[in-house]
Amino acid sequence: MKVGLFIPCYVDQFYPGAAIATLELLEKLGVSVVFPAGQTCCGQPMANSGFEHLTHTVNEKFVKQFGGVDYVVSPSGSCVLHLKEHLHTNDRHEAEATILRSRIYELTEFLTDVLKIKQLNARFPHRVGLHQSCHGQRGLHISQMTELVAPPFSKPVHLLNLVDDLELINLDRPDECCGFGGTFCVVEEAVSSKMGKDRVADHLRNGAEYITSADMSCLMHLEGLLRRQKSETKVVHIAEILNSNVS
Secondary structure (H helix, E strand, O other): OEEEEOOOHHHHHHOHHHHHHHHHHHHHOOOEEEOOOOOOOOOHHHHHOOOHHHOHHHHHHHHHHHOOOOEEEEOEHHHHHHHHHHOOOOOOOHHHHHHHHOOEEEHHHHHHHHOOOOOOOOEOOOEEEEOOOHHHHHHOOOEOOOOOOOOOOEHHHHHHOOOEOOEEOOOOOOOOOOOOOOOHHHHOHHHHHHHHHHHHHHHHHOOOOEEEEOEHHHHHHHHHHHHHOOOOOEEEEHHHHHOOOOO
């Protein structure tokens, strides 16, 4: 199995630890990983701002960079959802783009659906709150939505339960949006901030030492609010927990 590792631009620039943890975790699990050095942004910021027609060259580059791998894996649910739904080239590479769209996975869904992980050699002795992002939950369906009358499930929860000494806390509103929403936090900053404060308060109220998620973008938003509140609670990408064996 050959996996192409796609690292979103904001993770590369601001949270390289999440990228490194993803690589190390996949290699520990016996996956052959390649990292195309010429990769760049997936085009989501442009598309979200109404300029999807300007992303064709970005899409063509993505297809060329990741052609020939069995799967593409990324530690970002929002970027993966964008690529699954919007990776088109409108040229001779469209057939390749179609194949890639079916082979792109967010990290936790790849670990559960493809590798079918049942055990991990990981330890994280802390109280952890899980933020289930909108893109991951409602777009990629990596966890069930509580408003549906359907059996509950959560791929991130399954994986976190495999980590020794980790205490996963119960939240009052487990699938509430954090308010980040990419460009939403720019054009509706007051609403975005209030939603984020509510999300942070839920974790703090239930004693979280760390807040984790499959989306580093949501964590970036929550981290800013935690810092402004001078809170000791920290954010950590789920890959860093699954790859951890230290206190």
